[in-house]
Amino acid sequence: MKIVSNIKACGGQQIQFTHAASTLNCEMTCSIFLPQAAETEAVPVLYWLSGLTCNDQNFVTKAGAQKVANELGMAIVCPDTSPRGDNVADDPEGAWDFGLGAGFYVNATQSPWQEHYQMHDYVSQELPKHIAQHFNVDASNVSISGHSMGGHGALTVALTHPEKFKSVSAFAPIVSPLNCPWGEKALTNYLGGDRAQWQKYDACYLIEHANSTQLPILIDQGSKDSFLEEQLKPHLLEQAAQSASYPISLRYQEGYDHSYFFIASFIEEHLRFHHRFLSQ
Amino acid sequence: MKIVSNIKACGGQQIQFTHAASTLNCEMTCSIFLPQAAETEAVPVLYWLSGLTCNDQNFVTKAGAQKVANELGMAIVCPDTSPRGDNVADDPEGAWDFGLGAGFYVNATQSPWQEHYQMHDYVSQELPKHIAQHFNVDASNVSISGHSMGGHGALTVALTHPEKFKSVSAFAPIVSPLNCPWGEKALTNYLGGDRAQWQKYDACYLIEHANSTQLPILIDQGSKDSFLEEQLKPHLLEQAAQSASYPISLRYQEGYDHSYFFIASFIEEHLRFHHRFLSQ
Numbered sequence: 332m333k334i335v336s337n338i339k340a341c342g343g344q345q346i347q348f349t350h351a352a353s354t355l356n357c358e359m360t361c362s363i364f365l366p367q368a369a370e371t372e373a374v375p376v377l378y379w380l381s382g383l384t385c386n387d388q389n390f391v392t393k394a395g396a397q398k399v400a401n402e403l404g405m406a407i408v409c410p411d412t413s414p415r416g417d418n419v420a421d422d423p424e425g426a427w428d429f430g431l432g433a434g435f436y437v438n439a440t441q442s443p444w445q446e447h448y449q450m451h452d453y454v455s456q457e458l459p460k461h462i463a464q465h466f467n468v469d470a471s472n473v474s475i476s477g478h479s480m481g482g483h484g485a486l487t488v489a490l491t492h493p494e495k496f497k498s499v500s501a502f503a504p505i506v507s508p509l510n511c512p513w514g515e516k517a518l519t520n521y522l523g524g525d526r527a528q529w530q531k532y533d534a535c536y537l538i539e540h541a542n543s544t545q546l547p548i549l550i551d552q553g554s555k556d557s558f559l560e561e562q563l564k565p566h567l568l569e570q571a572a573q574s575a576s577y578p579i580s581l582r583y584q585e586g587y588d589h590s591y592f593f594i595a596s597f598i599e600e601h602l603r604f605h606h607r608f609l610s611q
Numbered sequence: 612m613k614i615v616s617n618i619k620a621c622g623g624q625q626i627q628f629t630h631a632a633s634t635l636n637c638e639m640t641c642s643i644f645l646p647q648a649a650e651t652e653a654v655p656v657l658y659w660l661s662g663l664t665c666n667d668q669n670f671v672t673k674a675g676a677q678k679v680a681n682e683l684g685m686a687i688v689c690p691d692t693s694p695r696g697d698n699v700a701d702d703p704e705g706a707w708d709f710g711l712g713a714g715f716y717v718n719a720t721q722s723p724w725q726e727h728y729q730m731h732d733y734v735s736q737e738l739p740k741h742i743a744q745h746f747n748v749d750a751s752n753v754s755i756s757g758h759s760m761g762g763h764g765a766l767t768v769a770l771t772h773p774e775k776f777k778s779v780s781a782f783a784p785i786v787s788p789l790n791c792p793w794g795e796k797a798l799t800n801y802l803g804g805d806r807a808q809w810q811k812y813d814a815c816y817l818i819e820h821a822n823s824t825q826l827p828i829l830i831d832q833g834s835k836d837s838f839l840e841e842q843l844k845p846h847l848l849e850q851a852a853q854s855a856s857y858p859i860s861l862r863y864q865e866g867y868d869h870s871y872f873f874i875a876s877f878i879e880e881h882l883r884f885h886h887r888f889l890s891q
Contacts, residue, residue: 339835340872395675395875555619592620595675 332465335360341397342367347387350461354452355414361458362387363466364397368404375472375497375609376406376462377602380454380488382479383513384432386411390478393591399599403606406468410454412480414447429517435508436484437532439521448521451532455488455495474605476500478594479558482550483508483534486568490537493544497608500549500601502594503556506568507535513562535571538579548572548579549604551597553587612745615640621677622647627667630741634732635694641738642667643746644677648684655752655777655889656686656742657882660734660768662759663793664712666691670758673871676878683886686748690734692761694727709797715788716764717812719801728801731812735768735775754885756780758874759838762830763788763814766848770817773824777888780829780881782874783836786848787815793842815851818859828852828859829884831877833867 335347343366352359368374377400379390387409390396400407413419413434420443422430434450463470474497477485482504489499508514509529518529530536552565559565565581572579587593615627623646632639648654657680659670667689670676680687693699693714700723702710719728743750754777757765762784769779788794789809798809810816832845839845845861852859867873 338868338870338872339833339866339876341876345872392871393672395678397872397875398675398879553619586619588618590618591672592618592625592677595677596619596621599678 332461340364342401343369343397345391345397352414352453352457354449354457356447357414357416357419359415359453360387360411362391362409363462364391364400364407365466366401366404366406369406369467373467373469374404374406375474376408376468376470377605378454378473378475378485379407379409380436380475380477380481380484381409381412382477382481383412384427385481386432389591390594393595394598395595396598396602399602403602405602405606405609406466408458408462410458413450419447420444428513429520433480433517435480435517435521435532436488437518437521440528441521441523444521450484451488454484455492459495472497472609474498474609476502476601476605477504478502479563479589480505480513486534486548487532487537489546490534490541491531493541493546496546498547498549498605500604502551502597503553503558503563503589504534504550504565505563506565507533509533509536510567511562511564535567538568538577539571539575541575541577545577547604547608549601550579550581551601552581552583553589553593554583554585555587556589558589612741620644622681623649623677625671625677632694632733632737634729634737636727637694637696637699639695639733640667640691642671642689643742644671644680644687645746646681646684646686649686649747653747653749654684654686655754656688656748656750657885658734658753658755658765659687659689660716660755660757660761660764661689661692662757662761663692664707665761666712669871670874673875674878675875676882679879679882683882685882685886685889686746688738688742690738693730699727700724708793709800713760713797715760715797715801715812716768717798717801720808721801721803724801730764731768731771734764735772739775752777752889754778754889756782756881756885757784758782759843759869760785760793766814766828767812767817769826770814770821771811773821773826776826778827778829778885780884782831782877783833783838783843783869784814784830784845785843786845787813789813789816790847791842791844815847818848818857819851819855821855821857825857827884827888829881830859830861831881832861832863833869833873834863834865835867836869836873838869
């Protein structure tokens with residue numbers, strides 16, 4: 332691991348580092364906020380998964396989360412959104428919704444993507460191990476959140492591994508890649524044409540087929556989000572959760588769009604939501 | 612005036628607009644945060660002046676100020692840091708510390724700069740009139756703050772026009788352009804070689820020669836700011852204020868650097884500081 336920068340922020344430390352990610356077969360850049368409490372105790376951890384086109388820095392610079400995270404004594408880990416590097420395959424037309432910056436938190440099975448695009452295993456297995464080895468965190472006290480494609484990532488990772496997380500939340504998540512253009516494009520390429528192989532990365536499917544372990548779930552969705560009707564479709568998750576008797580809290584926030592201003596407006600409530608379950 | 616964007620943020624509106632700035636002889640982009648309270652009453656205004664290389668967006672996206680500003684019912688106006696456009700002269704070598712993005716909040720007297728670089732008049736005269744005409748603000752209830760070059764701007768504009776402001780604050784300001792390389796370069800070019808002409812843009816000179824109107828002044832300075840010793844030199848302002856019996860609050864914040872993480876760490880305290888005087 333190589334520390335790129337370590338900057339004091341809101342009483343804690345905002346750290347950016349690189350490490351060799353074996354699941355992704357490339358070097359990855361990642362950021363972590365460590366609250367002051369980490370100087371003396373192993374602190375709970377929130378994983379934050381970002382959306383299309385983002386990297387590890389968007390949340391760090393724009394969400395304004397550090398002050399409350401420091402107050403609550405919570406670390407926040409922000410991975411990148413895809414494998415990176417000159418050797419990593421990208422969309423042949425350089426589209427922003429597939430390839431680099433758009434790993435969709437799946438394990439690709441199709442060529443040429445499967446060599447590097449194993450983001451599900453990276454964020455759910457390898458990165459947590461790396462974080463636990465190098466930083467003063469409580470690896471048994473973990474929650475996860477994300478935005479848009481990262482909201483899809485947070486929901487699917489948590490629903491697949493409910494034993495690893497205390498709670499999950501999302502801002503404007505893609506709730507069903509089986510049922511939106513972004514998902515169709517990404518999963519066709521990463522996973523192939525057999526849609527049965529997509530189900531394990533679909534939050535609606537997963538919540539309908541969840542075992543008895545139910546996680547606390549909080550979702551915020553802006554009512555003026557330009558992607559709401561075509562791509563995000565939170566009502567599908569609401570329906571799936573109802574049919575599975577899986578309680579979720581889905582809130583429509585009047586007038587908010589898809590930007591980081593929306594995240595900055597409600598991140599404090601999400602941190603306090605997770606803190607309730609992380610501190611039990 | 613043309614509205615570029617209007618995004619809901621923390622209960623208020625984050626607005627970016629362009630307008631023809633006659634003092635600068637070019638079109639300018641500016642941002643304003645309007646708290647929800649502005650829907651029903653004329654709200655107090657904080658002007659924020661950014662530093663070298665910045666534009667109207669740095670504070671808007673990185674400072675995390677909107678939530679507390681909305682709570683306090685305070686508008687925040689963020690102008691650009693220099694005139695802009697293809698016709699505006701720039702440093703011949705494209706340096707980042709002079710020319711575009713580096714107007715230093717002075718009225719240039721030297722060719723070719725004087726045609727556009729009139730940032731002191733723009734931020735102290737033209738922009739406040741424009742804001743008062745187009746937004747629901749209380750033009751008699753105004754404070755000012757800024758960072759680095761913008762901290763120099765906030766201090767010099769407020770000390771030159773103490774009747775216009777209720778309070779002033781700064782993060783890591785350039786306190787004496789007469790006594791640092793950034794100031795020497797900029798003022799030699801904008802104002803010419805006669806250093807007596809620089810004095811009216813030097814916060815140390817201005818505080819030593821202030822009339823009886825004393826403004827509340829709060830300054831935060833990170834102890835690990837890499838520009839502290841060569842460029843910023845806050846002790847010079849402390850000495851000048853002492854010799855003039857002008858009370859200022861200068862705080863060294865242990866371990867903080869020159870970045871927006873430093874600003875995000877203390878902006879809430881600055882907003883609450885200004886609010887005390889704006890609400891009187």
